[in-house]
Amino acid sequence: MSEQTGEKTPERKSNARVIGWCLSGVVGMFAFGFALVPLYEVFCEITGINGKTGGRYEASATQQVDENRTVTVQFLASNGPGMTWKFRPVVRSVQVHPGESVTINYYAENPTDQPMVGQAVPSLAPSEGTLFFHKTECFCFNQQPLEAGESVEMPLIFIVDRDLPEHITKLTLSYTLYDQGKQAEVSKSDRAQTTTNNNG
Amino acid sequence: MSAVADTHTQDHHHGPAKGISRWLLTTNHKDIGSMYLIFSFAMFLLGGSMAMVIRAELFQPGLQIVEPEFFNQMTTMHGLIMVFGAVMPAFVGLANWMLPLMVGAPDMALPRMNNWSFWLLPCAFLILVSTLFMQGGAPDFGWTFYAPLSTTYGPPSTTFFIFAVHIMGVSSIMGAINVIATILNMRAPGMTLMKMPLFVWTWLITAFLLIAVMPVLAGVVTMMLMDIHFGTSFFDASGGGDPVLFQHVFWFFGHPEVYIMILPAFGAISHIVSAFSRKPLFGYASMVYAVGAIAIMSFMVWAHHMFTVGMPLAGQLFFMYATMLIAVPTGVKVFNWVTTMFRGSLSFEAPMLFSVAFIILFTIGGFSGLMLAIAPADFQYHDTYFVVAHFHYVLVPGAIFGIFASAYFWLPKWTGHMYDETLAKTHFWLSFIGMNLAFFPMHFLGLAGMPRRIPDYALQFTDFNMISSIGAFMFGATQLLFLFIVVKCVKGGKKAPAKPWDGAEGLEWTVPSPAPYHTFSTPPEVK
Numbered sequence: 219m220s221e222q223t224g225e226k227t228p229e230r231k232s233n234a235r236v237i238g239w240c241l242s243g244v245v246g247m248f249a250f251g252f253a254l255v256p257l258y259e260v261f262c263e264i265t266g267i268n269g270k271t272g273g274r275y276e277a278s279a280t281q282q283v284d285e286n287r288t289v290t291v292q293f294l295a296s297n298g299p300g301m302t303w304k305f306r307p308v309v310r311s312v313q314v315h316p317g318e319s320v321t322i323n324y325y326a327e328n329p330t331d332q333p334m335v336g337q338a339v340p341s342l343a344p345s346e347g348t349l350f351f352h353k354t355e356c357f358c359f360n361q362q363p364l365e366a367g368e369s370v371e372m373p374l375i376f377i378v379d380r381d382l383p384e385h386i387t388k389l390t391l392s393y394t395l396y397d398q399g400k401q402a403e404v405s406k407s408d409r410a411q412t413t414t415n416n417n418g
Numbered sequence: 419m420s421a422v423a424d425t426h427t428q429d430h431h432h433g434p435a436k437g438i439s440r441w442l443l444t445t446n447h448k449d450i451g452s453m454y455l456i457f458s459f460a461m462f463l464l465g466g467s468m469a470m471v472i473r474a475e476l477f478q479p480g481l482q483i484v485e486p487e488f489f490n491q492m493t494t495m496h497g498l499i500m501v502f503g504a505v506m507p508a509f510v511g512l513a514n515w516m517l518p519l520m521v522g523a524p525d526m527a528l529p530r531m532n533n534w535s536f537w538l539l540p541c542a543f544l545i546l547v548s549t550l551f552m553q554g555g556a557p558d559f560g561w562t563f564y565a566p567l568s569t570t571y572g573p574p575s576t577t578f579f580i581f582a583v584h585i586m587g588v589s590s591i592m593g594a595i596n597v598i599a600t601i602l603n604m605r606a607p608g609m610t611l612m613k614m615p616l617f618v619w620t621w622l623i624t625a626f627l628l629i630a631v632m633p634v635l636a637g638v639v640t641m642m643l644m645d646i647h648f649g650t651s652f653f654d655a656s657g658g659g660d661p662v663l664f665q666h667v668f669w670f671f672g673h674p675e676v677y678i679m680i681l682p683a684f685g686a687i688s689h690i691v692s693a694f695s696r697k698p699l700f701g702y703a704s705m706v707y708a709v710g711a712i713a714i715m716s717f718m719v720w721a722h723h724m725f726t727v728g729m730p731l732a733g734q735l736f737f738m739y740a741t742m743l744i745a746v747p748t749g750v751k752v753f754n755w756v757t758t759m760f761r762g763s764l765s766f767e768a769p770m771l772f773s774v775a776f777i778i779l780f781t782i783g784g785f786s787g788l789m790l791a792i793a794p795a796d797f798q799y800h801d802t803y804f805v806v807a808h809f810h811y812v813l814v815p816g817a818i819f820g821i822f823a824s825a826y827f828w829l830p831k832w833t834g835h836m837y838d839e840t841l842a843k844t845h846f847w848l849s850f851i852g853m854n855l856a857f858f859p860m861h862f863l864g865l866a867g868m869p870r871r872i873p874d875y876a877l878q879f880t881d882f883n884m885i886s887s888i889g890a891f892m893f894g895a896t897q898l899l900f901l902f903i904v905v906k907c908v909k910g911g912k913k914a915p916a917k918p919w920d921g922a923e924g925l926e927w928t929v930p931s932p933a934p935y936h937t938f939s940t941p942p943e944v945k
Contacts, residue, residue, distance in 0.1 A: 233527050233599050240595040243629045251637025251667060255652060258663050267730050298656050299570070339655055345728065396656030 266348030271340050271391075274359060275352035275377065281317035284380050288313050290388045291378065295324060298396035303328050303336055303364070305395045308371065316380040319354065324393065326362060327369035335363045335398040338372075343390045350379035351389060361398055434935055442537075445529035447514045448933060450536050452832070454511025455825075457539060459901070461503030462818075464547070466894050468496040473856075473890040475873050476883050489873035490558035491550065497561025498579075501679065502586050503543050505817045509682040510535075510593045512824050513621050515832065517597065519926035519933060520615045522606030522942045527599035535592035542585035549575035560871055562672070565653035565664035569645045576646065580639045587632045594628035597621055606925070608944035612703065615924050619706050620685030623713045627674045627681070630717070635671040638664065662727050669720035677716045679813065680780075681709055683820025684751060687773045689924070690827050691755050694770035695762025696921035701754040708747035708754075715744050725796045734793040741791035745784065752781055767919075768842035772823035775850055776815055783811030786861065801871075804864025810857045814893075822849070822900070827922075829907050830914035834932030837907040845903060848896040855889025 262270060291314055293307035304327040314320050328334050338358040342348045353359075357372030364370060378389065434440045434449065444450060471492045475483050484492070514532065518525055526532050549556040554573035557563065568576055601622045605614070614622075641652040641664075651657025653664045684705075692699040699705065721729060721737040729737075755777050764770070786808040790799055799805060822845075829837050859882035864870075868879050875883065917927035925944070929937045 232603050236599040236602055237528070237595055240598055240629055244591055244633050246633075247630050248633035248637050251634040251670075252641075254667050254670065255641075255663065258660070258666060262660075265730065267728075267733075337656065339658075345730070394655070398656075 267345050271342050271348055271351055271353060274356075275354050281377065281380055283315050283317040285315055287316055289316060289378050289382065289386070290314075291320075291376075292388065292390045293322065293324070294390060294392035296392065296394050298394050301336070301395055301397040302330055303334070303395060304369075305336075305338075305393075314378055316378045316382055319375060319377050321373055321375045323371040323373055324357060325369065325371055326364065326395065328364035328366060331366045333363065333365045335361050337361050337396050337398045338393045339396060341392050341394070343392070344386065347382060347386050347389045350382040350386075351391070352377045352379060358393065443533070445525070445533050446935060447518050447526045447529065447532065448832075448935065450526075450532050451511045451513075451515030453536055454507050454514055454539075457536075458504050458506075458508035458511060461499050461507070461543065463897065463901075465496050465499035465504055466897060468492045468499070469890060470894050472496065473887040476875070477887040478884070479875050479877055479880055481874055484873070486873045487555060487558060490560075490871065491556040493871050494557045494560055494563075495546075495550065498546065498557070499543070500813075501561060501675070502583075503539075503546075505679045505813065505821070506590060507539060508821045509621075509624070509679075509817075510590075512617075512682065512686065512821070512828075513593075513597055516828065516926060517600055517618060517621060518604070519831075519929065519937060520618050520924055521601060521604060521609060522925050522938045522944065523600060523604035524936065524938050526596050527604050528596045531592050532596050535589045535596065538585050538589040538592075542582045542589065545578050545585070546582040549573075549578050552578070562668060563639075563642070564668070565642065565645070565661045569642055569653055572646070577643065580643045583639045584636055587636045590628050590632050594625035594632075597625040598629075601625075606938070606941045606944050612706070613944060615685075616688040616699065616702070616705055617682065617685035620681045620709050623709050624678050624681045627678050627713055627716070631671045631674045631678075634667065635675075638667045638671065641667070662724075665724045665727060666721070669723045670717075672723065673720040674713070674716040676809075676812070677712060679817045680820075681713070683776070683817050683824075684709060686820055686824040686827070687755065687776055688758075689922070690769045690773045690823050691758050691777075693827070693919045693922040694765055694767065694773070695759045696764075697758055697762040698923070699754065700757040700760075701750070704750055705754055708750040711747040712744060715740065715747075719744065722791055722793075722796075725793050726800045738791055738793040742788060745788055748784060752777060763921075767826070767839060768837070768846055769823045769827035769919075771843065771846045771850075772819045772826065775846070776819045776823065779815030779819070779854075780812060783808060783813075783816060786811060799864060801869055802864035803860045803868045803870055806870050807857050807860035807864055810860070814853050814857065819849075822846075825904070827919070828926070829904070830918040831926060831929075831931050831933055833908050833911075834914055834930075835907050835911035836914050836918060837903055837911065841899065841903045841906075845896060845899045848899070849893055852889050852891075852893030852896055856886050856893055857889070859883075859886045859889075 290311055292311040293309065295305045295307055297303065297305055304325070306325055308323040308325055312320060312322060324338070326336065328336075340353075340356070340358050342351055353374065353376050355373060355375040357374060362370065362372060434446065435443070441449065441453060444453075469492075471484060472489065475481075475489055514526065517523075552573075552575040554575060556575055557568070557573065557579045559567035559572055563572075563579075601614070601618055641650070644650040645652050645654055645659075651659040653659050653661045655661065688699050688705060719737055719741045721733065722741045725734055725737070759774075766774070786804070790796055790805065790808055826837060826842055829835075863879055863882050863886075866879065868875050914931040916930050918931065919927075925938075925942060926933075928942065
């Protein structure tokens, strides 16, 4: 089409500007889609709504133990898809006082004939309680390698916060153990890093 | 609005090129608009035939016709094809045909990109449909492709699905940029923003929505691709990701997407209701503001699709009230349409019939949407046939009836012939009855607890499912009549005048019918 090229020149110019704005919008929204991932992480960390229990807890001052109140903490264990390990808590539930530091153990055994690496991912219910459940030491902070046939008792030290809302009398901590393959695999060890960082 | 159209023959009059290269290489908005419309109708029939498979299987309880795996592929492909292949391209086709005519421009602002954005679509859908013939079958995780169904458990063809979504996303984004550039830069002198026809307004806002959310869709499928092939864990809990994150990102795209599929219909219906009431549209400015308000609010309600994931109470309340707030601008629009008809000299040609049905049935779909928006009640309705009934009530008599109404309204302009009014009215009534028979019983099924996306059901659901299937077959078969009506209208019929509807207003009616290959080479003056 060759009509009126003279008149169209100013329009062409502004077309370029519109395209420029639109494309920067497209690029910005594409980036925003990916930015939702860390935003979501931060949002969940602040509110505790996805049941992830946060990283290693470092108390600023030791909490006073509230002897008048007792909270039941239950422990669950399950295996992720394809995971063949035996995995269970040594005790199913404990009674704790808020503020008290408690140690419990999970038992894991690799019954296969090859070395494997496992990663436990915690989840707490009700999610309202996640902000008040502190882990000072947890096997879920690290990957757990096990030789063929080897077994291990993995410790968890936690404190239930004194500020736990009154109506919560029972917390359920559930661990899912995922197969991270053999230690030698490079891509898996990269993944291990992200796992440890994000799952506390 | 009055305008002077310069349509006299020029010294070097260009007709269309001959043969296949006319269609492959064309940069003419009318050709590209026609191709979009033909393509979307082909996809409508393809997606519709998949719905027929679904309804045939659900005609009786038990597994009769297809395997459950194939049933899942049918529900998935039906949804994907109807959303991305039928409804969206149909509106882009209408935009291509009508926007330049409505704003008095000679063509779209970026005609070569226009050609490209159309021809990407058949490529995308060739890839998508070819997954049906691949090892492991087509995608079977529902059109919402929730992780981990689509990542950990998806068939191998998921990668092709992702690629197809990328291509159609690029096509939509280019189409949207073209629409924005055309509307902002190519309006006839004197056509200020608040003098633009409503179809132009609604498409401008739709284009902004497309630019805002199609990249998010591209992002979410890219994350899926990386989870499947490159060892990342965006949605994989074992690697520190979160499957619920998928739903948040998906619906951040998905909710504005439902308005992308309805806003252009709002615009077209506004023209048609006004034309057949022989009255100017009531409340033009409020219509514009209502569409803008709906578009902005559509970004703040996405989580009402996922009340059951375990949100805190504050989140549920926020999304519940925000969702209900959208009923206010939507109510303004319905009020304005009804008030436009009030005391008008109404006549009920096919476009008006489809428009009136649109207003009534879309409102019913809106009300069931309000029911779903009530967070405590949603736990009962979630993933049942009530949801299926709801979104089919807003998409079939909403988007699809809007497209039919637009097609009949502008067919005389496109073809130069009047369509067969008797056949068109038959098409309307059969569609109307078929559609209500198909989708109304689904409300009851859903309230009684029948889950969606399941090929079998409990015996007590049999009667409603049979009625629903009969209605669906009726609605499906009726669409072949539409094809016949359009072909008949293209081939011949009563000669259409430049303005076949006496109440119609706008620049598109100032050019002869059929619209010449090149229009508004000299911009008209809008007063």
